[in-house]
Amino acid sequence: MAQMTMVEALNRALNESMTADDRVCVMGQDIAVNGGVFRVTKGLLDRFGADRVFDTPLAEDGIVGTAVGMAIYGLRPVAEIQFSGFTMQAFDQIEQNMARMRNRSRGKYPISMVMRTPYGGGIRAVEHHSESREAYWAHTPGLKVVIPSGPRNARALLNAAILDPDPVVFYEPKAVYRAFREDVPDEMETLPIGTARIAREGADLTLIAYGAVMRPTLEAAEDLADLHQVDVEVIDLLSIKPMDTETIVNSVTKTGRCVIVHEGPRTCGIAAEIIARLNEHAFEYLLAPIRRVTGFDTHFPYFQVERHYLPDSETIAEAVRETLAWE
Amino acid sequence: MPSQTIQTSAVRGTPDPTSSSRAVPPARIDLGEIDDLRVLDENGEVNEALDPGLPDDELLRVYRAMVLTRKFDIRMLNMQRQGEMGTFAPGFGQEATQIGQVYPLAQRDWYSPSYRSFGAQIWRGWPMDQLFLLWDGFFEGFAPPPDVNDLPFSIVIGSHVPLAVGIAMGIRKKGVEDAVVVCNFGDGASSQGIVSESMNFAAVFKAPCVFVVENNGWAISTKLEQQSGVTELARRGPAFGVPSVRVDGNDILGMIAASTRAVEHARAGHGPYLIEAVTYRMGVHTTADDPKVYRSDDEVRAWEGKCPIRRMERHLTERGLLDAETIETIGTACEQEVLAARESFRKRAIARPEEIFDFVYEELPPELAAQRDEYLRRLGRA
Numbered sequence: 145m146a147q148m149t150m151v152e153a154l155n156r157a158l159n160e161s162m163t164a165d166d167r168v169c170v171m172g173q174d175i176a177v178n179g180g181v182f183r184v185t186k187g188l189l190d191r192f193g194a195d196r197v198f199d200t201p202l203a204e205d206g207i208v209g210t211a212v213g214m215a216i217y218g219l220r221p222v223a224e225i226q227f228s229g230f231t232m233q234a235f236d237q238i239e240q241n242m243a244r245m246r247n248r249s250r251g252k253y254p255i256s257m258v259m260r261t262p263y264g265g266g267i268r269a270v271e272h273h274s275e276s277r278e279a280y281w282a283h284t285p286g287l288k289v290v291i292p293s294g295p296r297n298a299r300a301l302l303n304a305a306i307l308d309p310d311p312v313v314f315y316e317p318k319a320v321y322r323a324f325r326e327d328v329p330d331e332m333e334t335l336p337i338g339t340a341r342i343a344r345e346g347a348d349l350t351l352i353a354y355g356a357v358m359r360p361t362l363e364a365a366e367d368l369a370d371l372h373q374v375d376v377e378v379i380d381l382l383s384i385k386p387m388d389t390e391t392i393v394n395s396v397t398k399t400g401r402c403v404i405v406h407e408g409p410r411t412c413g414i415a416a417e418i419i420a421r422l423n424e425h426a427f428e429y430l431l432a433p434i435r436r437v438t439g440f441d442t443h444f445p446y447f448q449v450e451r452h453y454l455p456d457s458e459t460i461a462e463a464v465r466e467t468l469a470w471e
Numbered sequence: 472m473p474s475q476t477i478q479t480s481a482v483r484g485t486p487d488p489t490s491s492s493r494a495v496p497p498a499r500i501d502l503g504e505i506d507d508l509r510v511l512d513e514n515g516e517v518n519e520a521l522d523p524g525l526p527d528d529e530l531l532r533v534y535r536a537m538v539l540t541r542k543f544d545i546r547m548l549n550m551q552r553q554g555e556m557g558t559f560a561p562g563f564g565q566e567a568t569q570i571g572q573v574y575p576l577a578q579r580d581w582y583s584p585s586y587r588s589f590g591a592q593i594w595r596g597w598p599m600d601q602l603f604l605l606w607d608g609f610f611e612g613f614a615p616p617p618d619v620n621d622l623p624f625s626i627v628i629g630s631h632v633p634l635a636v637g638i639a640m641g642i643r644k645k646g647v648e649d650a651v652v653v654c655n656f657g658d659g660a661s662s663q664g665i666v667s668e669s670m671n672f673a674a675v676f677k678a679p680c681v682f683v684v685e686n687n688g689w690a691i692s693t694k695l696e697q698q699s700g701v702t703e704l705a706r707r708g709p710a711f712g713v714p715s716v717r718v719d720g721n722d723i724l725g726m727i728a729a730s731t732r733a734v735e736h737a738r739a740g741h742g743p744y745l746i747e748a749v750t751y752r753m754g755v756h757t758t759a760d761d762p763k764v765y766r767s768d769d770e771v772r773a774w775e776g777k778c779p780i781r782r783m784e785r786h787l788t789e790r791g792l793l794d795a796e797t798i799e800t801i802g803t804a805c806e807q808e809v810l811a812a813r814e815s816f817r818k819r820a821i822a823r824p825e826e827i828f829d830f831v832y833e834e835l836p837p838e839l840a841a842q843r844d845e846y847l848r849r850l851g852r853a
Contacts, residue, residue, distance in 0.1 A: 169644065195644040201675055206633055206668035213637015216622070219645065236665060240630040247830040248623045250614035254833060285831050309833040338836060386836030 147325040153295035154184045154260075154316065157302035158222065160332050162192050165220060168306055169196040172207060172224030172260075181226055182262060182321055204233035208259060212241045215257040215311075222306060228263035228315060229272035235280075242311045243286035255311045258302070262318035263291075264356045264407050265454055268447040275444055276355075276408035281313040282385040282417070288337055289384040291315040293358035295326040297382060300335040308337055317356035340388035342395070346377035349464055350395040352418060353405040354381035357455050361405050364460035376464060384414055392418060393425045400431035401470075403463045405455050410438040432470035435463045505705045506716045510724035513777055515785030523728040527792055533574065533723055534787060537566035537780050539805040540590030543599055546809045547606065551758045559606040562587045564721070564753030565687060567779030570594055571726020572653055572683045572748070575734040581652040583622045583635035587685070588655050595621055599812035604819060610826045611819075620650075628690075629656055629663030632682070636669045639678035639743070651679040651737040653730070659690025661704050667711075670743065674712040677742035681733040682713070684745065685720065687752040692765035708745035720748030721779040724786075751777070824850060 148156065162168045170185055170192075176199045179186030189197040200207050204225055211221040225231045231238070238259070246254045265274035281289045288310055292298035298316065305312040343358065344365050353361040358380055368374040377395050381387065396402050402422060404415035415436040422434060437455045445453050510521045525533070544563055550556040562569060569590030573582055582595050589602050596619045605612025613623040625631040635654030642650050660666055661684055673680045684704050688695055695702050708715030714736065718729040726748060733744035751774040755762055762771075787793040793801075828835060828843040835843060 195646070198644075198676075201668070201671055203668040203671070205665050206636075206672050209630075209633025209665060209669065210637035210640055210672050213634040213639070214641040214644075215637075216634060217638045217641030217645070219641050236627070236630060237633060240625060240627050241634060245634075246832075248613055248625070249830075250610060251830045252615050252617075253622075288832075386838060389838060 145327050145329055148295045148299075148328045149322045149325055150292070150295045150298045150316070151182055151184055151321045153299035153326075153328050154302055155186060156328065157299040157306075158185060158188060159191065161222075161303055161306040162188065162196065164332070165306075166196070167218065167220045168222060169198075169214070169219055170222045170224070171198050171200055171211060173200060173202055173226050175199060175224050180224060182318065184260070184316070185224065204230050205237050208234040208242055209237035211257050211259070212237060212245060212255055215255045216245065216253045220256050220306060222258045222260060225259060225261040227273045228261040228277060229275040231259070231261055231277070234259075238281070238287070238313075239284055243284045246310070247286060254309050256309050258305045258312045258314050260302075260314045260316060262321070263315040264317050264319055265444055265450050266319035266356065268450070271444075271446065274447075274450065276406065276439065278313075278315055278384050279408055279413050282414065286311065288312045288386065289315065290337055290382065291317065291355040291384060292382065293317065293355055293380050294320065294324075296328050296333070297335055297341070297380075299328055300333040301337070301382065303332065304334040304337050307334065312337070315355065319356040320359070323359070335382070338383045338386040338388060340382055340391040341380040342377065342391070343380040344376065344378040346375040346399070348375045348399060349401040349403065349468055350377045350379060350392070350399045351403050351405065351460070351464065352379045352381060352392060354384065354414075355407070357405050357407055360455060360457040361460055363457040364464065367457060368461055368464055372465065374464065374468065381414075387417070387421070389421050389425065393422065396422055396426045397429045400429050401467050402430075402434045403437060403460065403467055404434065405437045405460055407439050407454060409441045410436055411441050413438055432467050435467050437463045502701065502703075502706050503709055505703060505709075507718075508716050508725050508729050509719040509722050510728055511722045511782055511786055513782060515782055515789060517724065517786060521725070521728055523724060523731055525724070525727065527790075530787060530790075531792060533570055533727070534780075534783050534793070535801055535805065536570045536590070536594055537723065537783065538801055539808060540566045540569060540593060541780060542802070542805045542809045543589065543593065543602070543812075546813065547603065548754075548758065550603075550813070555607075556603070557606050557608045558758050560587045560757045561754040562590055564774065564778065565685065565750045566590055567723035567726050567783070568683075568685050568720035568748040568750045571720075571723050572655060572730050572746070574727045575731045576651070576653060578618065579620065579648060579650045580734075581620045581622070581635070581638050581650065583631050583638075583652065583654040584624045585631065585655050585657060585660070585685075586624045586626060587657070588624065591655065592621065595619055597621070599809060600815035600819060603812065603816035607816070607820065609820065609822060610829075629660035629666045632656055632660070632666050632669040633672065636673045636678050636680050636743075639673065639680035639737075640676045643676060643678055643740075649679075649738050651681060651734050653681045653683060653734070655683045655685060657690065658684065658686040658688065658695055658698055658704060659693065660684070661707065662698055670707070670711040670713055670745070673743035677740065679737035679740070680743045681730065681737055682743065682745045683730070684747050685750060686747055687750050689752050689756070689762075689766065691756045691760060692762075694766075703747065705745060705747035713743045713745045715745040715747065717747045717749065720750030721777045721782065723779055723783050
């Protein structure tokens with residue numbers, strides 16, 4: 145058992161997966177000699193060599209497209225896109241080939257690959273470095289979308305994503321990269337993709353979040369317990385697609401009230417999909433309208449005002465109290 | 472092709488009298504040298520020095536493959552006009568380019584076709600009844616046959632090119648076989664950013680990938696001069712560090728000489744190669760297109776004399792390998808083969824709605840399984 149940051153835990157997962165399977169290779173901009181701009185791939189070049197850990201030209205579409213080709217050849221590429229804001233350059237290859245090749249080839253060429261990319265705000269970055277566009281990828285048939293919230297589940301989910309037979313978009317909450325340490329077990333760990341985690345049990349209301357906003361969400365839950373004697377259940381989604389509808393529905397069936405938190409823009413965001421599923425499967429148990437605490441339908445703001453855009457624990461707690469007060 | 476310089480075109484619009492720009496001479500651009508290759512000229516005469524030297528049976532085999540491609544093409548067009556086939560992209564006139572680019576490939580090699588490459592696909596082992604299924608909108612048409620290392624083509628222009636490079640990178644990095652990849656795209660695709668990215672990746676990683684840009688002069692209604700600032704597309708290769716050759720795409724022996732040279736180069740570990748095959752789209756872009764809107768009959772007629780099949784016929788007749796009778800026999804046999812494939816296609820042409828869900832994921836996620844079950848219940852198939 146070691147105390148690790150998320151960066152260290154992700155690095156451990158890459159080491160483990162590359163040791164376990166020599167088809168796994170890591171590629172991207174500045175990931176080899178430099179170890180990645182956030183150092184997630186540090187040390188891999190020395191350990192696994194230049195045929196398995198290599199820098200690419202500065203071309204996101206080319207990175208994803210050639211990674212898909214390598215997956216067709218039977219390798220298991222883990223491609224890093226330096227910031228999720230730059231994945232738009234690769235939309236072409238993600239949509240045309242990464243997501244579709246299994247289907248187009250009628251199963252002959254499954255694309256077992258991972259596109260890792262840091263997402264989200266809160267690090268005082270310039271434009272295009274803070275986006276949360278997971279809804280795009282969740283909307284694309286053929287992809288899986290995974291977003292860890294802490295070091296231990298990040299490590300376990302990355303190992304699972306690399307093993308997965310389908311292409312996985314792996315969003316890393318960069319605000320969490322070095323925010324805290326957590327015990328990470330020594331033995332290899334995976335988590336099943338498509339399964340949410342009950343981060344806190346409670347009876348009064350279900351709070352659903354994922355990724356970086358898990359921290360303010362859990363903080364709000366603790367504050368509500370301490371200050372208002374409110375007992376909130378918190379679900380950490382972990383997997384955006386496939387989504388663990390069962391865990392969500394069971395919880396809301398029990399609590400009857402729900403607030404959903406995410407960083408990305410509200411319209412057609414992940415919360416909208418969760419609400420639709422609760423409408424289909426738990427309508428008769430709902431005691432109040434479901435609330436969303438999300439980013440605005442704006443471009444991610446420049447960093448002097450980014451804290452006004454990002455959901456914080458106060459806003460979340462207020463939405464919970466209002467939902468509880470609804471009759 | 473000798474070294475060329477071009478002058479940048481004059482600035483358009485009304486000259487500004489206060490500007491001194493008219494006094495500035497246009498900059499010169501040195502486009503370097505590109506090898507121009509032709510073995511068999513339009514009269515069927517061979518340049519012995521460049522002849523790839525195929526034995527007689529091989530010459531007849533490639534001739535027959537071109538005839539079969541054209542018979543398949545014409546039959547599919549008829550079927551489309553009679554409502555028995557979906558929209559498709561005929562390859563009429565481009566048979567030598569198609570067969571020549573895959574001629575040197577072995578079974579372990581890979582081929583990434585574009586949608587007009589059915590001649591090459593047939594050569595590589597795609598059954599014709601399956602290609603009929605493909606163009607008539609059946610899922611199973613797209614599945615590459617089990618023993619054929621080919622990609623199903625991608626419809627978005629140029630989007631398949633990085634896949635070919637990625638396969639070639641995989642071959643090189645894994646280092647266990649000397650396979651190569653041939654990737655076909657058109658003059659229109661050469662404008663796509665991803666095609667440039669792919670050529671650069673291939674050069675950086677010395678990927679054993681042969682790019683064949685099939686320059687047929689037209690991207691639907693956009694002519695080459697409107698498509699590219701440099702109309703000899705082979706000239707793009709050297710700028711990426713990729714050796715290039717420009718070949719008469721209606722000359723099957725020239726195509727074979729070029730692709731053999733390129734494949735040997737890649738197989739030897741020297742990295743990618745670019746072949747520009749200069750040809751002409753004799754027919755429509757697709758069956759939904761009317762070329763009379765954008766090009767003249769005279770232009771098309773000028774290319775009729777350059778027909779790749781007639782050219783090879785003249786050559787093989789001169790060599791004593793063909794005569795009127797054998798030409799007729801081969802044509803009839805190819806037609807029979809196509810008709811047999813059509814019969815097989817008609818028997819196999821059964822759509823199964825369940826297939827919509829079959830290969831989206833390895834296992835259906837719960838939400839998708841629920842959608843499938845609900846749909847099949849409504850169909851009465853559950």
